Amino acid sequence: MEIDKAQHLWQPQPGWLNTASYGLPPDPAWEALQEALAGWRVGGVAWESWDTATSRSRSAFARLAGVPSEDVAVGSTASQLLAPVAATLPTGATVVVPEVEFTSNLFPWLVQEERGVRVRTVPLAGLMEAIDDETDLVAFSLVQSSDGAVAPYEEIVAAARAHSALVAVDATQACGWLPFDAGLADAVVVAAYKWLMAPRGVALAYYAPHLRGRMRPDAANWYAGADPYAAFYGPPLRLAEDARRFDISPAWFSWVGAAPALELLLEIGVPAVHEYNVALANRFLTGLGQPPGDSAIVTVEVAGAQEKLARAGVRAAVRAGRVRASFHLYSTEADVDLALDALTS
Incomplete structure (x- = not known):
């Protein structure tokens, strides 16, 4: 279109x-949300019908980011989706972050300092040069919130790989207008209420399979189950094998408004x-x-x-x-x- x-x-x-x-929001997103709210008001709709928007959004985001949908987890905020990545860093690890970074991609790393994780903040222009053999993870925004500066994504990833460091990217201010390949990084998180034009409360993450193998789903819940509709009650633990094991139970109406907006971006x-x-x-x-x-x-x-x-x-x-x-x-x-x-x- x-x-x-x-x-x-x-x-x-x-x-x-x-x-x-x-x-x-584009009209299709607004209208879908109004229809869902009207059904909620009178109890005329089964909640499962609202939940289909979550899988639609996951699929659309995967296509926008150029990654398999089974590598995409859903959540509510960027920082919440970065938290399990931060938690997997070993004691004594070093994280390098731009000094102007929005705090949703800074606080998840800083809160790990109490267990010995070191966070180095450096000028954005010198980020690549600051990566060395002591660096375990590089975190940065693809586009800076403060001034719109576009990070040299591929060059930063190459510098990190040269030192065997992981890469975590906040693409909140990029995804929806800036083409990029999320699969180059190890983790990419996006809050969808900006350029993806979704209601607030929608966030998505790409987690590379090798990184997921090191992560623990501390927020495990029914929606992260291998079959969510069979995970309402009782043991044993039965989580999805793919990125869905990191899903958070979705805020239905936010996702109802998200799916049409993401699908329209794909169409354009x-x-x-x-x-x-x-x-x-x-x-x-x-x-x-x-x-x-x-x-x-x-x-x-x-x-x-x-x-x-x-x-x-x-x-x-x-x-x-x-x-x-x-x-x-x-x-x-x-x-x-x-x-x-x-x-x-």
């Missing part, structure tokens, strides 16, 4: 340039989304006399920017003292020009 033909599926108010905070194609989003971001940058970039998230420093944008009805974010604007499928050139007029008037 071409983007210009798909844009009628969103209903944004003009001036929404803040997908890096949360994405807007991430390469097309990437081209569209970056073009809008570069229109914004060049309009302010800045050089073009390679990200759908950009930051600018303009005196009084937050107040100027607010008066014009433009909704963006402020990160590290700079205005952060982010562009997605429902953004238009008119939205960009509205923001430019506000900032340059």
Whole structure:
């Protein structure tokens, strides 16, 4: 589906340039959620019908990330899905993380310090050079939340492999607009309420099979069972053999809203989304006399920017003292020009 033909599926108010905070649902996702809520209100629907959206979302995410669906686990937040990876590190292990990393991909490692895990924070630009033979795991965001910087993914992975280090990636600010191969890493986690345009409470993870063999499913529950519908009561422990053993029992309605959004992204194609989003971001940058970039998230420093944008009805974010604007499928050139007029008037 071409983007210009798909844009009628969103209903944004003009001036929404803040997908890096949360994405807007396409109509199929919104309508599926309303139908589920209506059924819940009157008790007219069996809950199993809502649960089919979870498997649909798992399958769609696997295709978006380029990995087998049996290597995908479902959860609720990025940090929750990183927790079992952090817990598997041996005492005395060393983790290297960018110093600007969003804390969902920092706190899971720092909390392990009490048992002897060492966390080294380094400048993002020097991440590859900081990886050495003492490094056990490298953790980083594929796209930085604060300023939209796109990490050199393949180069970082190659540097980690050269020192036999694991790689854990937070792709929350990338998946949905930036093409990448999750299978290059050992773990990739995504909170889906931003660029995947799902309700909050949906997160997914790719766990490489060799890594799963070292991980313990400390949050084991009925939904992680080999046959969840036969795992309601009593022993023995009977968990799935694949990544589903790390599943968290899903928040039904969030997944009902997630599946149509992920499937629509597949229909449009991430390469097309990437081209569209970056073009809008570069229109914004060049309009302010800045050089073009390679990200759908950009930051600018303009005196009084937050107040100027607010008066014009433009909704963006402020990160590290700079205005952060982010562009997605429902953004238009008119939205960009509205923001430019506000900032340059």
